[in-house]
Amino acid sequence: MSIVVKELKDVRPPLLWEPNAGPETDDFVKRKQANDQIPPVALQRVVFEAQQILGRCVDPTKGPEGATGLAVGYVQSGKTLSFTTLAALARDNGYGMVVLIAGVLDNLLKQTLTRLTADLNLAGGLARPWVLVDRPTPGKASATQLQQHLTKWSDPSLSPQKKRTVMVVVLKNHKRMGNLRACLKGLDLSAVPTLVIDDEADQASLNNFAYSNRRTGSNKKSTNYSEVTALKALLPHHTYVQYTATPQAPLLVGLSDALSPSFAELLSPGDGYVGGKVLFAPGARYSRAIPDEEADASLATSTDGPPSTLVDALRIFLLGACAVEESGKIAHRTMMVHPSHHTENHKDYQVWIADLVGAWRSMASNAALKDEFFEHFRRAHTDLAETVGNTLPSLEVLVGHMSYVLKTVNYREVNSTGPGSEPVDWSGCEYWILVGGAKLDRGFTVEGLTVTYMPRPMGVGNADNLQQRARFYGYKQKYVGYCRIYLRREVRDAFRNYVEHEEAIHESLRKTRGEALSKWNRQFTLDGAMNPTRRNVIGIPLEEVVASNWVHPKAAYVDRDCVEDNRQVFKDFIAQLGGLNNGVAANDVDPERYIDKRSGKKNILFENVSLETVIDGLLERLRMGDGDDAVQRVGCVLALRQLIKDGQTHADVFVIGELEPQNRSKKGKAINQVFQGKNPDTTDRTQLLYGGDRDFASASRVSLHLRAFNLLNANTRATEEKNVPWFAMHVPESLKKRLLIQAEGV
Known part of the structure; x- marks a missing residue:
C-alpha cells in the first residue's frame, strides 16, 4: 500500500531523506480507518505530513548526529494522530527507539498510552515489532527490558527481524525523566537511531531561567529542562520533535538553546475541524458573554441561586442532548464547566448543577408542572435556531426526550484529588456535565463537547496559556450548531483576537517551512492585553x-x-x-x-x-x-x-x-x-x-x-x-x- 499525496521528491525545500511508509504505517492507517472511520484521503494527508517531518529529522542510515524540530498544529486538531503516525514511520525506517514525553499529568499520560497501545497494536505479542516500556525505573524489570532490547539493536550479528523498536513512554517530570536517563546510562546508543517526541512541548520542558539568564549572564537551568537536555546529550543519534498547538515559547527560546528548533512543519487540520476561525469569526453566534457579577458568583455570595447564564447554558446543552435522542443515533454530548483552577470553586458549581438537574427531573415528569417548565426552554430553543437552522426539531419534539435525558445525564468533578481524580468512564453514559480546572485544560479530550461555561478570568494574560483552555475546539462540524461557549467578555475578546495572532504565526512558519529557523526573524501580531508566552522562558530579545x-x-x-x-x-x-x-x-x-x-x-x-x-x-x-x-x-x-x-x-x-x-x-x-x-x-x-x-x-x-x-x-x-x-x-x-x-x- 503506497500512501502518498504527492511525491516526496517534490517537497521544497528538499527533505534530508525520503521516509517510506512500510507495513507498520500501512497497518496503522487501516486500523484507524476501520476503528475511527477516518476517511482514507484524510489519513493519506496525515501520513504525508508525517513523512515530511521525519524527512527533516536525522537520517537513520547515516552517522550519529542530533537535531531538534517543531511540529505545529491547532488545539484539538489531531496532534496525537500525527505523532503516532510519525512513530509508525520511524519503525518502518529503521529507528530503534521512540521516546514519548507524554505530558505533565498522569491522567494525560494514561490517556495517550491507551491510544498508542490500541493504534500501534503494542500489546500484540511476540510477533509485533514493538516493545512497550512504560515509565522505566532503575532496578525494575522495565529497566532490564529496555536495556536488553537496545543492546540487541546494536548487535550487527542479529537479523533485522530480531530487532524490535522500543516505545518508551515517560511523564514530563524531572524524576521520571531522570529515571529514564539512568536506565540508558552506560549503553552504547550510537547505532540506535532515536526519535524523541515531546507532546505539549511548550509546557514544562523549557528553561524557566532563560529570561533571567539573558539579563544577568548566568546559566541556571530548571529541573525538567536539565533532564530533557541531558537526555538529548545521552542520545548520539536522535531527533527531538516538539509537538504543540501553541508554539510561542519554543520559538522564543534563545537561538543557541539546545531546545531551539532547527526546523518547523505545520500540521493541517482535517475536514470537519472547528477552531477559532469558526467559533470566534466576526458575526458568529457561538459565544456568549458572562457578566462579571455572575462570573464571580459563589454559593456564599449568591442569594438568587445559580448565575442566570449558567442556567441558560444548561438548557442549551440539554436541548442538544434531546436532539441526539430525536435523531435516533447514539453519541456523546458533554457540557464542561471550568470556573477556576482552585478546586473549592468547583464544589459551588457542582451544587448548583446537582440542584438544577434534580429539580428539573421532578418537573419534567410532573404533568402539572412540565408545560410551564418546558416553556422556560423556549428562549434556548430560539437561540439554537440561529446556528442550527431549519434542521432544528421543534421545542415540542425535543422536550419529548427531556425526561430520559435528565434521568441519564451524569455530572461530576474532574480534579487531581479525591473522587474527581478518577478517570471518566465514557462508555458508561452518553450525556455528561464535567466540572473542573487544570485537568480540563491542556490535552484533556472531552467527548462530544457542545457547551462550555468558563467564568475564569484572563489570568496573567499569556496568549498560549489562554489558547490551551480551548477544549471547545475540535472535530465537531456535524454538530457545531449546538455548540456554545460562555466566557467573560474580556476573555471572549482575547479568544477573538488570538485568531489573528495564531494565523500570523502559521503564515510565517509556512513561508519558512523546511528552512533553518535560526534565520527566521520572530514576528508576532498580538492583542494589547496579552503576552505571547510566560516571560521566564523567553531567550530572544523582543x-x-x-x-x-x-x-x-x-x-x-x-x-x-x-x-x-x-x-x-x-x-x-x-x-x-x-x-x-x-x-x-x-x-x-x-x-x-x-x-x-x-x-x-x-x-x-x-x-x-x-x-x-x-x-x-x-x-x-x-x-x-x-x-x-x-x-x-x-x-x-x-x-x-x-x-x-x-x-x-x-x-x-x-x-x-x-x-x-x-x-x-x-x-x-x-x-x-x-x-x-x-x-x-x-x-x-x-x-x-x-x-x-x-x-x-x-x-x-x-x-x-x-x-x-x-x-x-x-x-x-x-x-x-x-x-x-x-x-x-x-x-x-x-x-x-x-x-x-x-x-x-x-
Whole structure:
C-alpha cells in the first residue's frame, strides 16, 4: 500500500531523506480507518505530513548526529494522530527507539498510552515489532527490558527481524525523566537511531531561567529542562520533535538553546475541524458573554441561586442532548464547566448543577408542572435556531426526550484529588456535565463537547496559556450548531483576537517551512492585553511596536549610502504613483480638513494607493541604519499586511512640501522636532494659515508622509546633511496593531 499525496521528491525545500511508509504505517492507517472511520484521503494527508517531518529529522542510515524540530498544529486538531503516525514511520525506517514525553499529568499520560497501545497494536505479542516500556525505573524489570532490547539493536550479528523498536513512554517530570536517563546510562546508543517526541512541548520542558539568564549572564537551568537536555546529550543519534498547538515559547527560546528548533512543519487540520476561525469569526453566534457579577458568583455570595447564564447554558446543552435522542443515533454530548483552577470553586458549581438537574427531573415528569417548565426552554430553543437552522426539531419534539435525558445525564468533578481524580468512564453514559480546572485544560479530550461555561478570568494574560483552555475546539462540524461557549467578555475578546495572532504565526512558519529557523526573524501580531508566552522562558530579545497614531523612524540619518539608497526608493515610488503632477494639493481635496493657505510648495496627496504598493514599492525597500528604526519599519510592514487580511486595501500618501527639503536640527542621531505645527498656534481653525503636519492624515485609512530634511547642527545651525528622505505612517486608532518583533542581529 503506497500512501502518498504527492511525491516526496517534490517537497521544497528538499527533505534530508525520503521516509517510506512500510507495513507498520500501512497497518496503522487501516486500523484507524476501520476503528475511527477516518476517511482514507484524510489519513493519506496525515501520513504525508508525517513523512515530511521525519524527512527533516536525522537520517537513520547515516552517522550519529542530533537535531531538534517543531511540529505545529491547532488545539484539538489531531496532534496525537500525527505523532503516532510519525512513530509508525520511524519503525518502518529503521529507528530503534521512540521516546514519548507524554505530558505533565498522569491522567494525560494514561490517556495517550491507551491510544498508542490500541493504534500501534503494542500489546500484540511476540510477533509485533514493538516493545512497550512504560515509565522505566532503575532496578525494575522495565529497566532490564529496555536495556536488553537496545543492546540487541546494536548487535550487527542479529537479523533485522530480531530487532524490535522500543516505545518508551515517560511523564514530563524531572524524576521520571531522570529515571529514564539512568536506565540508558552506560549503553552504547550510537547505532540506535532515536526519535524523541515531546507532546505539549511548550509546557514544562523549557528553561524557566532563560529570561533571567539573558539579563544577568548566568546559566541556571530548571529541573525538567536539565533532564530533557541531558537526555538529548545521552542520545548520539536522535531527533527531538516538539509537538504543540501553541508554539510561542519554543520559538522564543534563545537561538543557541539546545531546545531551539532547527526546523518547523505545520500540521493541517482535517475536514470537519472547528477552531477559532469558526467559533470566534466576526458575526458568529457561538459565544456568549458572562457578566462579571455572575462570573464571580459563589454559593456564599449568591442569594438568587445559580448565575442566570449558567442556567441558560444548561438548557442549551440539554436541548442538544434531546436532539441526539430525536435523531435516533447514539453519541456523546458533554457540557464542561471550568470556573477556576482552585478546586473549592468547583464544589459551588457542582451544587448548583446537582440542584438544577434534580429539580428539573421532578418537573419534567410532573404533568402539572412540565408545560410551564418546558416553556422556560423556549428562549434556548430560539437561540439554537440561529446556528442550527431549519434542521432544528421543534421545542415540542425535543422536550419529548427531556425526561430520559435528565434521568441519564451524569455530572461530576474532574480534579487531581479525591473522587474527581478518577478517570471518566465514557462508555458508561452518553450525556455528561464535567466540572473542573487544570485537568480540563491542556490535552484533556472531552467527548462530544457542545457547551462550555468558563467564568475564569484572563489570568496573567499569556496568549498560549489562554489558547490551551480551548477544549471547545475540535472535530465537531456535524454538530457545531449546538455548540456554545460562555466566557467573560474580556476573555471572549482575547479568544477573538488570538485568531489573528495564531494565523500570523502559521503564515510565517509556512513561508519558512523546511528552512533553518535560526534565520527566521520572530514576528508576532498580538492583542494589547496579552503576552505571547510566560516571560521566564523567553531567550530572544523582543521589541514592541504599536502601530497606532503616528509611527516613524527617529534617526533620519545614519550613513551616506543608506540615505542615497532611500532617495532612489522615494524617487521610484513617486514615479510609480505617476509623478508629483499626478497628485493633487491636499487642501484642494478637502480644504476644511487639510488647511494650507500658504504660498509656495504644497502637500501633494495621492488618494487610495494600494497597501501592497506601499509595502512593496516603499517600505520593503527602505534601509534603516538604526536598529530601533529597523524594527519600526518591519512593524509597519507587518501591520499593513495584517490590515490587508482585515479587509483594508488602500492608503493615502502625502508628499510633504512637494519633497522640498525642510530644515531641522539634530539631537544626537535623531531629528529634534519632526512635525511642523499649526500656524498660527490657535484653536480657531478659521484663523489658520496651516493646520500642522499631523492634520494631514485620513480619519479612516492608513496615511503615509514622505518628505526630505536638511539636518542642522543643534548649536551652530550649520547644515550637516542635505536632502535626507524620511517617512511617517499614521494608523487610526480603530485599526491599531500591536507587534512583537525580534531585535535585529539576535
